[in-house]
Amino acid sequence: MAIVDTPRVTATPSRLSAGRDTGIDLLRAVCxxxxxxxxxxxxxxxxxxxAPVFVNASDGTRWIVPVSWLLQVMPLFFIIGGFAGLLAYRRQRDRGASASAFIAGRVHRLLRPAVVTIGAVGIALGVLSAIGVPAELIVIAGFRYGQPLWFLAVFLLCQALLPALARAHESMPKTTLGALALAAVLVDTVRAQTGLEGVGFVNLAFVWLALQQIGFFLADGTLDRLSGRTRALGGAAALIALVCSFVGGVHSPDLIANINPPTTALLLVGIVHLSAVSLLRDRIGAISRRPAVAAFSSFVNLRTMTIYLWHMPVLLAMAGLSAVWAATSGIALPAPSSTLWWASRPLWLASALVLTALVAVVFARVETRPSPSPTQSIIRVCAATALGLGGVLLLLVGGTSVLTATIAGAALLFAGRLARSSGQSARSERVTHIVGVA
Incomplete structure (x- = not known):
């Protein structure tokens, strides 16, 4: 996801401000x-x-491979995050804002909507326990909810390091990107040579930071100064290298498997994405200005973080209600990957999108509220970032329960207070929108 500064919208909240890169906005919305x-x-x-049984429908299937090639958009997310983050940081810096203030604003905007979602999920799990839902089902629900929150933790880390990496980009752009990419390769190598899967989680930093750094080259115009032929050859080379890594058994052809822990395959995917986007940018921009497309893009971009945080609770609720309906009606649900299951997917997917959009309309006001004045203290900023990371990691490692949701929610709330300038009122003239997904 990317965070960009936009004028606060009051009268027409469904529209984004003028002067934005509408093509990039459209790509975020699609992602x-x-x-x-x-x-x-x-x-x-x-x-x-x-008894209801909840499983990952893609486990052990072949269809997840082509689906993952189509829907694995996280590399592009982080590239767009670097693009938008660098431009936002430079704008704030030109207005005299410090790096600490920039990071504090990001901490506040990322964690505030998360507190609401985590609190609501914690309450929901408590209610389910009180009405007699089996404990093992509650544990599964809490685990499934927490899985996508890795993005929140990693993006928070990337944004906290963005000012330092932006300065490094300005002085030694190729060296900085090369060091991050080399570190990611070394982590993959150590993981492969030792068989220690846990080593791969170090790339939660290096892979995503490298992809964010790639976005800086898109933002500063470096990529646009390359010829179309060079950009096309770069994307083709990355694609060939990716396919060779699959054939050679270095990486799984299932791109979803390459995200937990992240591997250098995602760097190659990001280069392929970037090449395609840069070559088609004018066409994407033209499409993004069509009225219907612009309305879709505006709706999603103004609610991106809310959609990301709430889509999993919506899916869990859909799964639970489906199980209750099947158990009470006696009508069997189709087995995952069966013909009937695939026939029901269009309705299932459409329902997921519609219900998530409705929930996002309700809760988006939390995301788009004016930010309080950020703290200028680097110590407070570091503490806020650490608290935010700790709260999210608790849910990732320990699972989501009433207890962990309470602790994590309190940590995120306190982090938000640390990121706030003490004794100053909220700014009303501008708001930072978190946009971009997934």
Whole structure:
């Protein structure tokens, strides 16, 4: 996701401000929808002997490979995040804002909508426990909810490091990107040579930071100064290298498998995405200005973080209600990957998009409220970032329960207070929108 500064919209909140890169906005919106669709199609729910069974419908299947090639959009997300983040940081810096203030604003905008979602999920899990839902089902629901939150933690880290990496880009752009990419390769190598899967999680930093750094080259015009032929050859070379890595067994052809932990395959995917976007940017921009497309893009971009945070609770609710309906009606749900299951996917996917959009309309006001004045203290900013990361990591590692949601929510709330300038009122003249997904 990317964070960009836009004038606060009051009278017509469904529209984004003028002067934006509408093509990039459209790409963000498409990526957000892609994330929702990907997670929705992976939901598998059946009823066995009167008890609901929730599984990942893509486990052990072949169809996930082409689907992952179509819907694995996270590399492009982080490239767009670097593009928008660098431009936003430079604008704020030109207005005299400090790096600490920039990071504090990002911490506040990322964590505030997350507190609401985490709190609501914690309450929901408590209610389910109180009405007698089996504990093992509640644990599964909490685990499934927490899985996508890795993005929140990683994006928070990337944004916190953005000012330092932006300065490095200005002085030694190729060296900085090369160092991040080389670090990611070394982590993959150590993981492969030792067989220690846990080592791969170090690339939660290096892979995504490298992709964010690639976005800087798009933002500063470096990529546009290259010929179309050079950009096309770069994308083709990355694609060939990616296919060779699949054939050679270096990476899985399932791009979803390359995200947990992240591998250098995602760097190659990002280069392919970037090449295609740069070559088609004018055409994408023209399409993005069509009225219907612009309305879609505006709707999603003004609610991106809300959509990302709420789409999984919506999918879990859909799965639970489907299981209850099947158990009470006696009508069997189709087995995942069966013909009937595929026949029902269009309705399932459409329902997921519509319900997520409705929920986003309700809760988007949390995301788009004016930001309080950010703190100028680097110590407070570092503490806020650490608290935010710690709260999200608790849900990722420990699972989401009433207890962990309470602790994580409190940590995120306190992080938001640390990121706020003490004794100053909220700014009303501008608002930072979190846009971009997935």
């Amino acid at each position: 957000v929808v892609g994330v929702v669709l990907l997670h929705a199609i992976m939901v598998g729910v059946t009823v066995v002997d009167g």
